[in-house]
Amino acid sequence: MSITDMHQDLTGSERIAPRSDSPHPKTVNTSPLISAQKLTKQYGAAQAVFSNLDIDISEGETVALIGSNGAGKSTLLKCLIGLLPHSGGQVSVLDETFSGRPQAAQARRIRSDIGFVFQKHCLVSRATALTNVVHGMLGRAGSWRGWHQAIASPAWRQSAMEALDSVNLVHKANERVDQLSGGQAQRVAIARALVRKPKLFIADEPAASLDPKSGHDVMQRFVNLSKKNNITLMFTSHDMQHALQYADRVIALKNGSIFLDQKSDDLTAQDLKGVFSG
Ligand SMILES: Nc1ncnc2c1ncn2[C@@H]1O[C@H](COP(=O)(O)OP(=O)(O)OP(=O)(O)O)[C@@H](O)[C@H]1O
16 A cells, blocks of 8 residues: 555544554563664755754664655664764664764674665575575674675574574575565565674665565564564654554654654554655
8 A cells, every 4th residue: 555545545533453463562671772862964065854853762662764755764774873974962872872973893883783674685686595694694703604604604504594494484595586586585684684683673664675465474574573582673664554563663754853753553644644744
């Protein structure tokens, strides 16, 4: 369902019921894993993308970041984990606190606790699913062994197989990624992120390239894995159904500010209407 269709469907203050197979209810630990105060980002001399944002994300939460094209979702994700320097304010993430950009050692520590999943899965298409999952270990000590499953340690290969198992793809371990469907490839990308045993998943439009059925399948698996392993998940999405159904909490950016920050269970159609209007 497109955003436009959803807006037409959602009228008044009608509540949006989670699907019966939704991962709700959720238990959420209260210690903040990410905390930003007065976060501001400006590219060069352009108008600030956002200003003075205050955000706290608790350990174990699943958070959807929504907003129109250009609202600043990807920029915010990157600023929150120090991949992009911010222009004002302060960020604490994974026990590292910085203003501007993290120091090199901080950046390494932060990155080592994050599993990334992107819209275009960014896998090596001519390599097997197993080798791609082993690639998740690149950046770890002795990581040259992460270039190919054949030179990976037995422990890493075992972890990679377990990660593939958790996305039900063990039977595809030795198939090249370019022989897999889009949904299967995205599940390999999730396994590659999971094998790092991260504390935080950062996912930019993880289901945007997929058809609706595969998109739901990938999101369902992704959220279930996050909950099972107590991994905090922040994902951006243009799909309101995904945001409502799979996130504990929805944050909407609009005109450089936080337009809405609510538990998904409490969100009404009326709340959502304004995110994309005006
Ligand atoms: N590297 C960059 N240099 C300059 N401006 C940038 C850069 N990256 C993003 N921007 C600008 O920052 C604003 C926010 O972009 P961003 O990609 O964060 O938005 P978004 O909400 O993720 O958009 P979309 O939904 O289209 O992916 C846009 O105006 C964009 O043009």
